[in-house]
Amino acid sequence: MxxxxxxxxVSIGLTGVAHAAGDAAAGQAKTAVCAACHSGDGNSVVGNFPKLAGQGEKYLLKQLNDIKSGTRMVPEMTGMLTNLSDQDLADIAAFYASKKVQxxxxxxxxxxxxxxxxxxxxxxxxxxxxxxxxxxxxxxxxxxxxxxxxxxxxxxxxxxxxxxxxxxxxxxxxxxxxxxxxxxxxxxxxxxxxxxxxxx
The missing domain is CATH 1.10.760.10 (Cytochrome c-like domain)
Incomplete structure (x- = not known):
C-alpha cells in the first residue's frame, strides 16, 4: 500500500503544477535577513535551522508558501515572509536551490x-x-x-x-x-x- x-x-508530482520561474540573482538580494539563521549561502551553522543550500526549488517554494499562509507553523519565521510577493518567494527558492550544500x-x-x-x-x-x-x-x-x-x-x-x-x-x-x-x-x-x- x-x-x-x-x-x-510521485506521478502526480512529476506532472507538476506550473509556478513562477525564480531568478536566483534577484533572490540573493532578498535573502539578507535570512542569513541570520540560514547563513549567506544557505548552509546554516546551527543544527536546529535547516540548510537550504542545494534544496529543490519546488520544495523550497512550497515550504515558503506554506509558512507564509500559516499552513506550516514555524515560530522563528513568524512575520518574516508577510510582505514578500509570489515572485519574491520564487526568487528566494531559486537562489538557495542554486547553492551547494555543505x-x-x-x-x-x-x-x-x-x-x-x-x-x-x-x-x-x-x-x-x-x-x-x-x-x-x-x-x-x-x-x-x-x-x-x-x-x-x-x-x-x-x-x-x-x-x-x-x-x-x-x-x-x-x-x-x-x-x-x-x-x-x-x-x-x-x-x-x-x-x-x-x-x-
Whole structure:
C-alpha cells in the first residue's frame, strides 16, 4: 500500500503544477535577513535551522508558501515572509536551490541502523525505504517537491520527524510523513537523522 501511495504521489508530482520561474540573482538580494539563521549561502551553522543550500526549488517554494499562509507553523519565521510577493518567494527558492550544500558527518554508531532504514525501511512496521522519495543519495525528487536530505543537519531532521510523528507538522502530502514517522521509534528516528547528515 505504501509503495502504491508513493508511486501515485510521485506521478502526480512529476506532472507538476506550473509556478513562477525564480531568478536566483534577484533572490540573493532578498535573502539578507535570512542569513541570520540560514547563513549567506544557505548552509546554516546551527543544527536546529535547516540548510537550504542545494534544496529543490519546488520544495523550497512550497515550504515558503506554506509558512507564509500559516499552513506550516514555524515560530522563528513568524512575520518574516508577510510582505514578500509570489515572485519574491520564487526568487528566494531559486537562489538557495542554486547553492551547494555543505555535507556533515554521521555519528559512527548510528550509521548501520540509519542506513538500513534509509535503504530498506522497516518492513515489520510498514515503513517504506526513505530512498523511495528522497533517492539513494538523498537528492530528493524536486519535480514532486520531495526534499533533498543529503547533508541536512541531524538535529533538524530528528526534530522534523518528531513533529511529523506527533502531528505538529502536517503539510506533508497525503499524511505520508506523519504516517511513516509515527511508526518509527525514537532510536530509529535518531539513527536515520544521523545517517542523512553524512549522506551524499
Amino acid at each position: 505504501n509503495k502504491l501511495l508513493i508511486s501515485l504521489l 555535507l556533515g558527518q554521521a555519528a559512527a554508531d548510528q550509521v548501520e541502523l540509519g542506513q538500513k532504514i534509509w535503504r530498506a525501511g522497516v518492513a515489520d512496521k510498514g515503513v517504506a525505504a526513505c530512498t523511495a522519495c528522497h533517492g539513494p543519495t538523498g537528492q530528493g525528487i524536486d519535480s514532486a517537491a520531495y526534499p533533498s536530505l543529503s547533508g541536512q543537519h541531524a538535529q533538524y531532521v530528528e526534530s522534523s520527524l518528531n513533529k511529523f510523528a506527533k502531528g505538529e507538522r502536517d503539510n506533508d502530502p497525503a499524511n505520508m510523513m506523519r504516517d511513516l514517522a509515527a511508526r518509527l521509534s525514537e532510536a530509529e528516528i535518531k539513527a536515520v537523522s544521523q545517517y542523512v547528515q553524512g549522506l551524499h
